[in-house]
Amino acid sequence: MPSLTLADLQARLGGTLRGDAGVLLHGAASLEQARAGQLSFLLNRKFLEQARASGAGALIVPASLADSLTEPLPQPCLAVANPHACFARALALLHPEPPPTPGIHPAASVAADCVVDATACIGPGCVVETGARIGARSVIGPNCVIGAGAGVGEDCRLHAHVTVQHGCVIGNRVVLHPGCVIGSDGFGLAWESGQTGGQTGGKNGDNWLKVPQVGRAILGDDVEVGANTTIDRGALDDTVIEDGVKLDNLIQIAHNCRIGKHTAIAGCAGIAGSTSIGAWCQIGGAAMISGHLKIADRVTVSGGTFVGKNIREPGVYTSVQPLMPHADWLRNAAHLRHLDELAKRIKQLERQLNTDPRNEQ
Amino acid sequence: MPSLTLADLQARLGGTLRGDAGVLLHGAASLEQARAGQLSFLLNRKFLEQARASGAGALIVPASLADSLTEPLPQPCLAVANPHACFARALALLHPEPPPTPGIHPAASVAADCVVDATACIGPGCVVETGARIGARSVIGPNCVIGAGAGVGEDCRLHAHVTVQHGCVIGNRVVLHPGCVIGSDGFGLAWESGQTGGQTGGKNGDNWLKVPQVGRAILGDDVEVGANTTIDRGALDDTVIEDGVKLDNLIQIAHNCRIGKHTAIAGCAGIAGSTSIGAWCQIGGAAMISGHLKIADRVTVSGGTFVGKNIREPGVYTSVQPLMPHADWLRNAAHLRHLDELAKRIKQLERQLNTDPRNEQ
Amino acid sequence: MPSLTLADLQARLGGTLRGDAGVLLHGAASLEQARAGQLSFLLNRKFLEQARASGAGALIVPASLADSLTEPLPQPCLAVANPHACFARALALLHPEPPPTPGIHPAASVAADCVVDATACIGPGCVVETGARIGARSVIGPNCVIGAGAGVGEDCRLHAHVTVQHGCVIGNRVVLHPGCVIGSDGFGLAWESGQTGGQTGGKNGDNWLKVPQVGRAILGDDVEVGANTTIDRGALDDTVIEDGVKLDNLIQIAHNCRIGKHTAIAGCAGIAGSTSIGAWCQIGGAAMISGHLKIADRVTVSGGTFVGKNIREPGVYTSVQPLMPHADWLRNAAHLRHLDELAKRIKQLERQLNTDPRNEQ
DSSP states (O other), rough: OOOHHHHHHHHHHOOOEEEEETTTOOEEOOOOOOOTEEEEEOOOOOHHHHHHHHHOOEEEEEEEHHHHSSHHHHHHOOESSOHHHHHHHHHHSOOOOOOOOEEEEETTTEEETEOOOOOOEEEOEEEOOOEEETTTTTTOOOOEOOOOTOOOSSSSSSTOOOOTTOEEOOOOSOOEEETTTEEEEOEEEEEHHHHHHHTTOSSSSOOEEEEEOOEHHHHHHHHHHOTEEEEESSSEEEEEOOOOOEEOOSSOOOTTTTEEETTTETTTOEOOOTEEEEOEEEEEEOOEEEETTTEEETEOOOOOOOOOOOOOOOOEOOOOOOOOOOOHHHHHHHHHHHHHHHHHHHHHHHHHHHGGGGGOO | OOOOOOOHHHHHHEEEEEOOOOEEEEOOOOOOTOOOOOOEOSSGGGGHHHHHHOSSSSSEEEHHHHHHHHOOSSSSSESSSSSHHHHHHHHHHHOOOOOOOOOOOTOEOOTTEEEEOOEEEEEETEEOHEEEEEEEHHHHHTTEEEEETEEEEOOOEETTTEEEEOOOOOSSEEEOOOTTTEEOOOOOEEEEEEEEEEHHTSSOOOOEEEOOOOEEEETTTTOOOOOOOEEEEESSSSSEEEETTOOOOOOOOOTOOOOTTTTTEEOOOOOTTTTTTTTTEOOOTOOEOOOOOOOOTTTEEOOEEEEEEEEEEEEEEEEOOOOEEEHHHHHHHHHHHHHHHHHHHHHHHHHHHSHHHHHHH | OEEEEEHHHHHOOOOEESSSSOOHHHHHHHTTTOOOEEEEEEEGGHHHHHHHHOOOOOOOOOOHHHOOSSSEEEEEEEEEEEEHHHHHHHHHSSSOOEEEEEEEOOTTTEEETOOOTTEEEEOTEEEETTTTTTTTTTOOTTEEETTTTOEEEOOOOOETTTTEEEEETEEOOOOOOOEEEEEEOOOOOEEHHHHHHHTTTTTSSOOEEEOOOOEEOOOOTTTEETTTTTOOSSSSSHHHHHOEEETTOOEEEEEEEEEOTEEETTTEEOOOOOOOOOOOOEETTOEEEOSSSSETTEEEEEETTEEOOBBBBBBBEEOOOEEEEEEHHHHHHHHHHHHHHHHHHHHHHHHHHHHHHHHHH
8 A cells, every 4th residue: 555645645635734744644434434644534513523533644624614714624725626536536646556567367268359458457267258358457357258259448457257248348448347248138039829829839838039239338438337237238229328437236227228327326226128218317326227227318317217218307306105104004904995085084084075065155 | 241132121020111121231230310221110101201201221121011102111111010029030131140160268277077058158257167057059258167067958159258057057058148147146144143152152142143055046048137237146046047937237136036937037136035926027227126026927117116025916006205306306395204194194184174063064 | 964863953953852853854845835854943832733743753843832742742852942943954954065175166267366275166168367366165156256356255156157346345254155246336326417517528419427436345244145136336435244244146235335233134125325224133035225325233124125214223124005996906006196185185075074163062
């Protein structure tokens, strides 16, 4: 782990120094846990007292807050416009990833006609199939599988056990976390009644016929895909994940979806087939979005929400049941099956009251 | 990619030709994107205008629709009873999977006593454990693991990173997508209070004791399992996936479930332990079905629905909250905690009005 | 499979014998399916008639029930305080896991500086990176990846395709099922408006900046993690899974969560970042718990429930929509968007009635 002074950080990240610029930093931690020699950060005024009490060796702070303090913070500070982003960059400097060793590990199986850049790193147990291309400085982690004709751009980082299926395209600076699957077949099925099946040589009885999935999955630049997330290839046309999209773990993106640039989707969410999500959206954890929908730009969907129709306007949308003690739920939920009847009884009461002669006076 | 004429397709798939039977096709695409030389299809009358405008070289169309048109479609057509299924078969002819090279890759680890058919293909990085059997023409993709004594039938296609645990049985023509896990342990736990734990040598305090899972997972013929889907082995008896079942990605099938033939389950669904689902059911994405239930044949469960009780009759069943702008949700959801009280207030109003002397007249 | 007498089981597991202690057992099955030579068990009085009709060679039964029977069961019995736990232990004796062969498989890639105990077993296709440690008698299944500096304790069982990322710590007697991922990056993102991005060299336009995740994932002793479940490493501090926690398949545990000891979480559940769950909790399948929450000890969350606020008291909590035929749901759900209005109409009716002169009498 490198050691940097606060002045070093300022030289690389900008901002204004307050206090001892020579304080030596060799790591980072939360306000509560940081000790001497560790950098921490302060997001806003709410954490001010916690910051004053922190044992951190230095802090990154909002410039507007720093300017407004009558009593300065006890630690040396770097004051910047966006402390969260600045802290992220400082972390990357203080905890750099170990540089990969370029080359193909002897325990990898790489087809003879692949184009692997000399600066790329192919880990042990990897399988790179015929015609695949791996760009400069990309790291393919242990036991990954890159399918025939697939392309991985420059400066990518594929962690362990990633699958990129045949023909799929991965942009530059893409991060794929362990176990994620890019370009698996979409869930395309044609229904055959027993009769039709019989006509065309199928078995007797109603059954599903697999529809070959011949599109691709295309990931733009700066995309990040979480552990065990799955992105299906298109049925005919392509599934497209635009630049800067960030996907958490265990998400399902079905065939022919398009996810707009810089949209972030939290864990356990599912997007059904042919749905198009705009740019700069935020989709909460375990949200489920039905197929063939259009979601506008800058839409926020709350965690646990089910989206069953188009969303045309930016804003926050929600559909969750509130939590209750189970005994309360039992009492209340029974009425959900009879809301229509309750509404009719209210209407009937209104009619009775409004035909009350005295109300007509 | 092979080139076929429309007449070639008719010779293999049946149907009636209209227009130039000699048009050469070398691929397929959607109505919007298809160009000369590409096949597309028309599901029903709704897409008629789109079809007329399509650049496709030829179309597969419903026979009933083709018969009813006063002005025929501009493209050569193959008119059939079930255009979706016919298009699926045409796709398979136009985009055939590359034929696998039979044999065991030198970078695979196959136990000496395995029975691998001479026409099967075992990819690089595969591990096939003692006593496993792999049938004729089956392809085991890169880095798969086939456990001890497991059996894979004929003409199966296991994509990358599939796990089939020991003793499990896979039928014929089964497709397993990347990262799916067949036969993992079920979630079987026995509760031990601190006292009982003490009696039998356990640690102090309440804790869970693992119940060994000694059943198997059995998959029938023509089953398809999506990427990163998990199917647990039975606790004592077996978990059974019947013929023709189609499972999408990221689905959990718990121990001792039985899924009836030709049932299709969409992504992110979960079926809890010992639940039995009938034949020809359709379970929507992210639907969750509790344990120890019975679902009848030909039941449709809407996406995002929670099933907490048996379903004895065919039909469509739903339990989702409708989507609202968050501000509306805040206003409405508060009342969900007090529905029982609202219902009582309505009853009270009805009593008051019905004891109104004028209503008694 | 070993053969044991009922007396052998009593000698190892305690309890009181009834009937022929010499009956030879070579396996176990459910009450319905058990035949001669197979052990089964009876959880409580509800299954009494089923037990009497069972073909099982012997039964494990609750001592209290056995004492109360006027007509004893036809099968030889072992009467114990906790039959479920006793049966679990008997199963482990009747179905012992095959003993692993210690040593490193020649098709594994183990860095030279790893510390692998001589009694541990490293399977084919495994990758163990620099500085990792594997404890005594631990079995690392085929194609697992153990990251740099990670530690696996004693008597652990890692099934196929498990990923343990760099620096993570796995306790003793931990079971990790196929495809699970321990220590993937958390979903940490800093928002950069176009302006800020411009200042610091970023691209034009609003975008997300990855926050390096430098904490670890720490798993205690006796933890079990299901197939394809993901546990993220901490952002700065660690993600902690305490002793005896049992996680089912396809669960997401986000960064900086703490799961208290002996808590069990069923399949498809998701726990968002920085949430802390107490000890001895039971979280139902597909339950989703928001971030930055605290859940008390001994809380039960029903399956499919969304938890959006702290739970401070033990008890059972629920938030699910009841299931309805779809036609009923259409009628009822419409009112959910207008509950606030319905409540106001009730209030209005109450006002009208209560200002009714006759009600004021």
